[in-house]
Amino acid sequence: MTTELRPLRRSEWDLWYDGILRAFGAAGDLDRELYRELTEIDRSVAAWDDGEIVGSSSLISFRMTVPGGAAVPAAGLSMVHVATTHRRRGILRSMMRRQLDETRAAGVEPLSVLTASEPRIYGRFGYGMATRELDADIDTHRVTLDVPPESDRLRLRIVNDPESVLDVCEAVYARRVPQRAGMLERRPGWERRPLTHPQPGREGTTAPACLLAEDEKGEVRGYARYALKSADDDHGTPDGQVVLRDLEALDTAAYGALWRCLFDMDLMRVLRVRGRPVDDAWLHMVGDSIGLCRPRWGDALFARPVEVGAALAARTYTVPVDVVLDVEDAFCPWNEGRWRLCGDSAGATCERTDDPAELALSVRELGAAYLGGTSLRALASAGRVRELREGALGAASVAFATDAAPWLPHGF
């Protein structure tokens, strides 16, 4: 049996998307109209067998904040599926080959990024876990929250139709993007993603509403989009949930005001928090044991340098660093070999060198450490980075670290 891999045509999109929904076992017509608009047809491929689509993958042209605040072009790999009938015959591998070769040939994106349905699939292609995210189920009747006194100055307003204030929310989001590595500049259309994911009404929640925090001049300083799920316990006591979709604030006062309101909603007992930064400030505003908030973290973004030199030179480094890296990259061999990285908080260069290597690692470890969310020291402790010159590991590990944890604001 041979399958043919070729670019998708606009007229084939519905067939292609049906295959993706089937592969993921999606109930319903998840986000069809949104993704019809967002799919970059010229960056999407389909695998065909006897007139049937049996595989898909697609690239999204993002710009992602890297340490130092620059927005770096990043190819977001998404919509990956292979039909159950055609699995484990190398179709994914052939799509990865094609997408990474095309990304390299275009010469625009030094980085490839993805979120993984099963993380163990992508290490072999050079992707490392670059950001994590925090979930929590906070019992707001037991956990207290102390917000800064300035939060009292904010005026809060609930807008029942979040679509009507998309623009003001997006303006707040856009100002936040350079402030944390991992955040994505959103091209038009992507601003609707937080409203449609998860599907409104899923798990018995209301449609999302938007909470706005405004200052004395009426300027929007922050927003939270959330849904409610009402319930009573066995004794008839209100036992509802506030399900937070996303929240951004331009300052601590607005941030505190929004969280206090989410904590204080009548008839609600649990605040469900999903996909927040692992160093989110509310962790330091709760007066009780974090354990009561039932926190847990999971993987979020996986990254892989497509061009090691360009990727490492695109970010800055917390302290001056001058280190020779010996990089292994079996899937993209053009990255293999020794690179001298010289950088500090103002900028960096990363060029080929014949000098002796000081650290040895694979491109997957570079991807994991790239945004500052995984330390080279921790990877070395796991045997995945080797120190070849004493002292090189500690210096590089500190230089790659960032003061704020990197964070992916939403999937794609």
Ligand SMILES: CC(=O)SCCNC(=O)CCNC(=O)[C@H](O)C(C)(C)COP(=O)(O)OP(=O)(O)OC[C@H]1O[C@@H](n2cnc3c(N)ncnc32)[C@H](O)[C@@H]1OP(=O)(O)O
């Ligand atoms: C970025 C995203 O979109 S993430 C979404 C990924 N999609 C899904 O999870 C949907 C359901 N699953 C699928 O569609 C398919 O099983 C896929 C896409 C995960 C794999 O496609 P396949 O064509 O079967 O993979 P392929 O045969 O090319 O395998 C490549 C390698 O990955 C390995 N692999 C593939 N799937 C898995 C898996 N689920 N777990 C572990 N290893 C896997 C294969 O064993 C093979 O290993 P090798 O390098 O040692 O030979």
